Amino acid sequence: MADDLTPVLESALSTLFGGPVTARRAALIPGGASKEAWSVDADTPQGALALLVRRAGGAVIYSDTLSLADEHAVVSAAHAAGVRAPRTYGYLPDVGGREAFVMERLPGEGIGRRIVTRPEHAAARAKLPEQMADELAKIHRIPIGTLPFLPGGGAAPAAVRVIERLYNEIDSLAEPHPAIEWGVRWLRDHPPRSFDEVLVHGDFRIGNLLVSEAGLLGVLDWEFAHVGDPVEDLAWPLVRAWRFGQDARLGGIASIDAYLARYNQATGRDVDRASLFFWELMGNVKWAIGSLTQARRHLSGKDRSVELASLGRLAAEVEYEIVDLIEKGPR
Amino acid sequence: MQDRPTQRELVEAAREFFEREILPTVTDPRLRFRTLVALNALGIAEREMFAGDVFVDEELRGLRALLGGSEMPFPESREAKEGEAWTLRKVLAEKIREGTAPEGTAAFLKASIGWKLGVASPRTLGRYG
Numbered sequence: 406m407a408d409d410l411t412p413v414l415e416s417a418l419s420t421l422f423g424g425p426v427t428a429r430r431a432a433l434i435p436g437g438a439s440k441e442a443w444s445v446d447a448d449t450p451q452g453a454l455a456l457l458v459r460r461a462g463g464a465v466i467y468s469d470t471l472s473l474a475d476e477h478a479v480v481s482a483a484h485a486a487g488v489r490a491p492r493t494y495g496y497l498p499d500v501g502g503r504e505a506f507v508m509e510r511l512p513g514e515g516i517g518r519r520i521v522t523r524p525e526h527a528a529a530r531a532k533l534p535e536q537m538a539d540e541l542a543k544i545h546r547i548p549i550g551t552l553p554f555l556p557g558g559g560a561a562p563a564a565v566r567v568i569e570r571l572y573n574e575i576d577s578l579a580e581p582h583p584a585i586e587w588g589v590r591w592l593r594d595h596p597p598r599s600f601d602e603v604l605v606h607g608d609f610r611i612g613n614l615l616v617s618e619a620g621l622l623g624v625l626d627w628e629f630a631h632v633g634d635p636v637e638d639l640a641w642p643l644v645r646a647w648r649f650g651q652d653a654r655l656g657g658i659a660s661i662d663a664y665l666a667r668y669n670q671a672t673g674r675d676v677d678r679a680s681l682f683f684w685e686l687m688g689n690v691k692w693a694i695g696s697l698t699q700a701r702r703h704l705s706g707k708d709r710s711v712e713l714a715s716l717g718r719l720a721a722e723v724e725y726e727i728v729d730l731i732e733k734g735p736r
Numbered sequence: 737m738q739d740r741p742t743q744r745e746l747v748e749a750a751r752e753f754f755e756r757e758i759l760p761t762v763t764d765p766r767l768r769f770r771t772l773v774a775l776n777a778l779g780i781a782e783r784e785m786f787a788g789d790v791f792v793d794e795e796l797r798g799l800r801a802l803l804g805g806s807e808m809p810f811p812e813s814r815e816a817k818e819g820e821a822w823t824l825r826k827v828l829a830e831k832i833r834e835g836t837a838p839e840g841t842a843a844f845l846k847a848s849i850g851w852k853l854g855v856a857s858p859r860t861l862g863r864y865g
Binding site for chain 2 (some may be wrong): 435436580581582583584586587589590594652711712714715718719721722724725728729731732
């Protein structure tokens with residue numbers, strides 16, 4: 406079977422752990438096209454470990470995400486800084502001809518819709534606003550000096566740099582989207598306060614967090630990490646698409662009050678509602694363009710999928726949110 | 737001229753089959769999710785076929801009211817309507833980027849996205865007050 410990577414994994418892991426490793430179970434988790442994730446139960450010189458091996462996929466590598474070596478460095482730095490990121494075990498330059506890195510496989514629920522809607526996660530939902538604020542506060546203290554490869558830096562304010570990138574993405578769609586332009590125009594006309602730049606996780610939202618009854622267990626998916634304004638991260642889980650059909654502004658689970666207060670208390674920043682609104686709108690604009698771009702992956706034949714195809718039509722939901730946010734104004 | 741079922745009735749028949757006979761047998765959560773996404777895609781196609789030219793006509797009239805051209809005869813074919821709407825949408829997008837959006841742009845945008853949602857995601861509109 407093409408999927409049976411077990412012997413290759415065992416050999417690579419044995420080198421990494423400096424002794425024989427037996428994989429009792431190795432399964433490819435369905436999903437990622439550009440990068441694979443292998444769930445591996447391994448007997449190692451350090452004992453029995455539940456591992457997750459992130460490995461390059463066979464397909465195209467997207468230029469806007471970190472390489473696996475760099476992602477490994479970011480996750481390691483986050484874990485060392487006390488963020489609830491998985492512990493890493495090392496980078497592997499060659500697992501069956503592709504690069505990979507190894508980290509612990511954390512338990513917990515990761516499916517956003519379940520976390521936001523299922524009764525058994527009510528206790529977690531009560532804790533998440535403050536826990537999410539605490540994790541972001543820690544993430545934004547990770548020293549970036551040791552991570553020189555992080556993209557996104559520049560002389561202009563972070564908001565200006567992001568807007569420039571979004572225009573490039575809109576133009577590469579090669580079709581007009583007045584509602585998205587309307588959003589970007591508002592952003593240009595209403596520059597926010599700038600905060601000292603930090604390591605931005607880049608995809609911090611429910612759906613990329615692992616959760617148990619105790620609340621937040623893990624922060625995953627670090628491949629979009631970059632240098633930017635901390636409020637970009639703070640506002641991303643407010644974006645309508647990450648509320649899974651619920652109305653509450655913070656990821657469908659709560660108002661922003663406790664979340665914002667806790668973040669400001671933990672960081673000593675005084676992020677105001679106007680800045681948060683700016684980046685919430687930015688997040689929606691980014692996701693509107695992202696949805697259309699994802700649909701192009703299907704249309705171009707690069708990555709045929711009914712999920713990706715549907716995003717082309719669901720972008721209208723995000724456009725409506727953009728126009729509605731602007732109409733109602735900062736709050 | 738094709739015999740019945742119509743295009744829309746065919747898609748509807750296929751959707752009903754997947755919904756009633758296939759979906760209940762799908763237990764793998766990921767496969768189930770993708771099946772629901774596929775069913776939703778068929779639903780979008782059905783609604784678009786049902787709507788016919790209605791939304792295209794609305795959008796083109798709105799764009800002409802905003803940017804001019806209302807005095808010209810209204811195009812007859814779907815292709816011509818969509819072609820003109822695409823061109824005017826491009827003009828509007830450029831004006832917005834330059835900061836010279838005409839009066840009434842916000843209201844037009846909200847209405848035109850509403851027409852798209854009427855096809856793609858009718859439930860979304862209900863969430864807004």
